[in-house]
Amino acid sequence: MSFSLRYPWLVIVAAMILIISLTTGATKLSFVSDFRVYFSADNPQLLSFEQLEKDFNKQDTLTFLLQPSSSATVLDPLALNEIAQLTQAAWEIPYARRVDSLTNYQRIQSADDNINIDDFYRPEQASAWDIAGELEYIRTQPDLLNRLVNKDGDLALIIVSLSLPDGDEKATAELVAYTRELLAATELQYLDVQLFGTAIINLALAEAVERDMGALIPASYLLIFAGIFFLTRSLAGTFLALTLTLLSVMATFGALGWAGALGLTTARLTPVVGVVPSMIMIIVIADCLHILATYQHGLRAGMSKVPALAEAVKSNIRPVWITSITTALGLLCLNFSESPPYRDLGNLVAFAALLAAVLSLTLFIAALRVLPQPKIQPGRTLAHPGQWLSGLLLTFWQRVLQPHPRALLLGAVIVSAMLAAGVSHLKFNEQWHQYYDESFAVRQALDLQNDKLNGVNFIQYRIAAQDGGSLYRTEPMQQLQQLAEHLETFAEVGFVDSLHQPLLTLNQALHDGDKDYYRIPASDEQVAQAMLLYEMSLPFGMGLNERLTIDQTASRFTVHLFKRTSRELVAFDQALLDWAAEHTPALSIAPGSGLDMVFAQISDRNSISLFQGTLLALVLISAVMMLVLRSVRLGLISLVPNLLPALLAYGIWGYISGHVDLGLSIVACMSLGLVVDDTVHFLAKYRSARARGESTEAAIEYAFSTVGVAMIITSLVLAAGFALLLLSPFSPTWGMGGLMALTVIVALLADLILLPLLLMLLDRD
DSSP, rough: HHHHHHHHHHHHHHHHHHHHHHHHGGGGGGEEOOGGGSSSSOOOOHHHHHHHHHHHOOOOEEEEEESSSSOOTTHHHHHHHHHHHHHHHHHSSSTEEEEESTTOOOOEEETTTHHHEEOOOOGGGGGGGOOHHHHHHHOOOOTTTTTBTTTSOOOOOEEEEOOOOOOOOOOHHHHHHHHHHHHHSSSSEEEEEEEHHHHHHHHHHHHHHHHIIIIIHHHHHHHHHHHHHHOOHHHHHHHHHHHHHHHHHHHHHHHHHHHHHHTTSOOOGGGGGGHHHEEEEEEEEHHHHHHHHHHHHHHHHOHHHHHHHHHHHHHHHHHHHHHHHHHHHHGGGGGSSSSSHHHHHHHHHHHHHHHHHHHHHHHHHHHHHHHHOOOOTTTOEEEEHHHHOOOOOOIIIIIIIITTTHHHHHHHHHHHHHGGGGGOOOOOOOOOGBOTTTTSSHHHHHHHHHSSSOOSEEEEEEEEETTOSSSOSSSHHHHHHHHHHHHTTTTEEEEETTTTTHHHHHHHHTTTTTTGOOOOSSSHHHHHHHHHHHHSSOOTOOOOOTTTTSSEEEEEEEEEEOOHHHHHHHHHHHHHHHHHHOOOOTEEOOOOSSHHHHHHHHHHHHHHHEEEHHHHHHHOOOOOOOOHHHHHHHHHHHHHHHHHHHHHHHHHHHHTEEETTTTTHHHHHHHHHHHHHEEEEHHHHHHHHHHTOHHHHHHHHHHIIIIHHHHHHHHHHHHHHHHHHGGGHHHHHHHHHHHHHHHHHHHHIIIIIHHHHHHHSSSSS
């Protein structure tokens, strides 16, 4: 008799002390929403991006999208007055480094041999303001049009450049909260304002996860609770399984906090962890339901409570540990991922799998021991869905599978091949702008900027003179202009931000506004003098340090694009580099950088790494299966129902969606550890019957009768729980939920159909 049955209260108290001790570590966790956490410190694209920021300042921004509320244009003086008011107030936003807006844009003008560089608009100009004339002026300024205002004059921006402190996870929330309070306190009558920028995007990640964890995940738990009770009619068992799930989730996150305190990990929560509670639920529910099903089977066979529980422990201790170990092995292989949050995800759920094994074989058993025995009369068939399913399953085995194994296997192979062919339709693309649906304010803002201004993707380049000299020379400036004008012919390009642009206007102004001089000066000396004059005329805080290195040898060149997929961004970058190599020999252009490019590159790198991890997990899980089943043949047979679900699920996804991003790319490795559970339980019962001398068919029937219903119950309710995540407005959540639900259903079909057929044909005496 197990220790949990002899001393149940001691086990319960000890388990609760352990869980509470672990859970207290959760106070040491912090939530991180910065996109940078998705990349490892040695990621080459991230290193290039960080070097770009070191040379030209950080790219973190908070953007005000401004639309006229009572007139047709933001160029109305009443609207411009409010833009000027907001621009001034924006300097007070925490961590603001610079504020660029339509009103403080530095207009270059010439009059009476004098050069005047001043704000585009000041309130005292309102009485003489010519809206139509100013709109025409805007359309002639390449560094203003589609950067701070669109060509129709009905959308303008205020861009607040930020210097966020490293390691301060609350800084983004602090500045956004300040900005929202600022807008609430500012009485704007002529402008409608939406917030955007990297600060809003980062915060939206956290808000999306909070929304999911606050609504959908509790709803999925409730759905699973109702499903299990409906199918088993065991209120105590269902309640205990759900309680054990919640305790496992609490202890797992607490353990992460303690690991962070000990320096073993970072103890930072990212949006990826939103799926962790659902994954833990799969593991715990599967373990508990198999134990509960065996316990009820023993009671119906005439056993009393303690012997039935003892038999449940004896029958399930090996399968539970096997499934937990194989699950942990599969998930630990997520450490091959290029993205640290997904490594943390694998480690968290691997720990939870082992913890669930311990708790289900100790706390769950002890709790069932102290609770009253269920009212199940020996030998009586109970009229509940579980019993109906059991009868249906045995009928399916006896009348469908057993008489026609070869024909059914051939049919299964054909169907599997057709579904697997859908994998060829998959495309690895990262599209962060599709993460949110239209219910998110950030999605409305990004759609507005993409549709009316300059797009939401951008690529940044570090451009230096090929000879290492100053950029303040004629040839480098001319070739910057040549490159910018070439890119502006592309339909996908919304705006090009280049150092040469103010030089064109300045040179024209230096020649009394003669349009023939709207060009780069003809001599290096003229270029240097003009740019020096421009720099000296700029007000404090509005200098060129965002675009130019201190020694004037390198410049930041930014291309804004309308919504692009990661593959399209990579292709655009390569096309730019190829064209520049041929047409701008005076320039040395580094490959494109910025967060869009870092994300664009990581999907392919991650897929390759995870493929290697999946292969290793497959080898390790196969070795464990062969060892515990003491049969190389059964171990090899088990590979089919373990590998096929992910392949077919991706194939179906290829037909349905065809899109796989960073989050969906981990499902194969993740599911390999999860779907093995039912296979292990089925083969463990099958192997037990075969060891007693039963025939292949009799052993399969025994496995169906003992664990078949538990397999169906766990798979259906867990698939329903994952499918509920399809209601999430956050695409990483609903995408992973949908693909995992598909995988669970395909795994169930593989275990109920394909595995018995393979055993009948390949495991003969």
